[in-house]
Amino acid sequence: MSTGIIIAIFGAAICAALAGIGSAYGVQCAGQAAAGVCAEKPDLFGKLLVLQALPGTQGIYGFLVAVLIMVQTGVISGAPVDLTIQQGLAYLFAGLPIGIVGWWSGIYQGKTAAASILMTGKDPDASAKGITMTALVETYAILALLVSILLLFGIKI
């Protein structure tokens, strides 16, 4: 294995790991709020679950980019391409947007989701508004995902 491929693997690892951390924190934060509301109003479970699942997407985006890097570099098929150090670095940097933004936006989206969950607890009809507010945070994770993907497709090997 060349140094280049190792750097690319580091890129894949970091975007799955950081975005995963963000989502895990976000879902945990929303989950705590949802459990509290659920104790009082168990019939809201469905609505709360939707809100709790929202911060989970960053982890999926990170995973997605990680797999795309693995596919492009041949890691997943067991025949890694010999990358130069420059190419490896390119993959690493392409993974950074979703890794970093996924991490932070996951955390902040989780907090927004928790607040929306509490709002839903007080007024179950407001859950759609809460979902929209929570989804606004995700916009930036989606943009970062898009940048990561477009960068990935721009790398020539």
Added chain:
Amino acid sequence: MIIPMKKARLIILKEDRSKVLLALQRIGEFMVISPNENDKTSLAQENSGEKAQMSEAMLRFLNQFCKKPSILDPRPEVNYQVFSKENDKGQHVEDELLSLSNQLNQNKNRISFLENQNANLEPWHSMDIKLENIHETKNVDIVLGYFPENISDEFSHIIKEYEMTYKLFDIGNDGQSVLLLKYKDDKISWLSSLKSIGFVEVSLSKLSGTPDEIISSNKDEIKRIIEDNNKIMDKISGLNQYRNDLALLNEQVLAQQERNNIQYIETIETICLYGWVCSDKVEKVESAVSNVTKNFDLAFLDPKKGEIPPTVTRNNRFLAQFETITDMFSLPKQGTIDPAPVAGIWYWIIYGMMMGDVGYGAIMAVLFYLFKKIKKPKGDMAKLVNVLYYSSFTTIFFGFLFGSYFGETWHPLLFAPLDNPIGFLVLTLIIGVLHIFSGMGIQIAQQIKNGHILDAFFDQVSWMVLIVGLGFLFLPSLKTIGQWMAIGGAVVILLTAGRDRPNLIGKITGGLLGLYDISSYMSDILSYSRILALSLATGVIGMVMNLLARMVSGSIIGFVFAILIYILGHTFNLAMSMLSAFVHDSRLQYIEFFNKFYEGGGLKFKPLAFHTKYIDISDMEKDH
């Protein structure tokens, strides 16, 4: 479209109150307006609230012991005749369940009492004396009690000092049990010195029989009670078959409660009800009332200035389902344009683009079709299910265009998103421009309707020309035209955006600030790139699941694992993609589309109606 409202004034005789209200509740087209604080009355009784709680509590009680109807069972149905009749059977079941639940409670209390008594008697079980015989005699005091185990030295010291006789029994929770005998002599003094080291006196003389006898008879009684409990449980399970009668009773009491809570103005002989009615349902309300009574006065008035009627929208069957998306944001106000038809079509298309997979679309279609058939959802839930059901078809359609089948790419009709992300990006941006333009188009229509034709031209058309011009700049053949369109649009905005300002400097800064809105239009349009991101996410995760499944599928065990990964992975991906598509599609409507024209802020139409939770009423004609 939004249906205009009429304000109905209904005057009826007091004796007809209940049947008229029932008739109105059945058609569900009359939203009662509460009269002013000082001249209202209602029949609200605490009683009906309690009744509703009781039947609900008995249903819950039944659920504790019996199998609940499964989620796949169809909802029970009754017809209106049955619904409006007295439900003796349900009442009977409720009474019986109530008495059974009381018996269960009594038995529970009795068991805990007996167990407690046994625990107290346990240390004394080797005392072979009938408890009723333990009392002081002419010359001797007898005392039963406990002392803490760790003070036996002090205890024997006091025993010796006062020359008492004693017998120790077992050690219980309260300490060492002991029977003390002493010639009558200064009981207070020896007892208090015993108490000072921790002795506790007990009195068991109220019980009869030896401790052993009492314990065993208590045990027998507990056994009998448990048997009795089993019989009660059997009776409860036997009543489970009448669950629907009880549920029906619950619905009836709730409907009754809703009628009783209605507020009206009354005179000695008549009552007067005000309510909102859709202008196209006026005859329906009139015939419903005239069917049950001849003596009534019903007038339909136009809403006065300052009165805000509730909003009812009616669209064709397909578009009506998408009203739920608008309603979740905010209902349109009376007198504005109902955005549901336009938003609905866009929602439908964009959802399909975000999912974009033939396999997932097919699964969605089957799932939601079955859900509709089996559960027969009602109201907003039904609309939501229909939205997803209809969207499954656009999902399939775009799946064919993108050649995506459960994440596998196979002969795309247009292009595969993974092979041509830039092409897809451009497509999503074009969709975004069209979506935003259709919103601006509605605003133009509104402004023209209100006579502000110039506003429509300055604020909407100029931007549309500018944006199209900017788009043309990317096409070599249209570059020059695009250039002039962009400049023309920008000049109009620059000159007119500040037209409301009072002085020249204000007008110039207003124009410049107006042109600065270009950033918000650009960010709105770029926001549609999420369609690409979500579509790629759905496709690539599906692809990864296939890849993972293929990687392990070498041997037979591997093959089983592969199928497991395949099913679980795609289920997960489908669920998450549906959630994301639902949320982000809604967001595109709410933020990017609605802010171009939509105000919202309408009130919900909440007619007097049957809001059944467990049971459907079969012969009801309802269309919103």
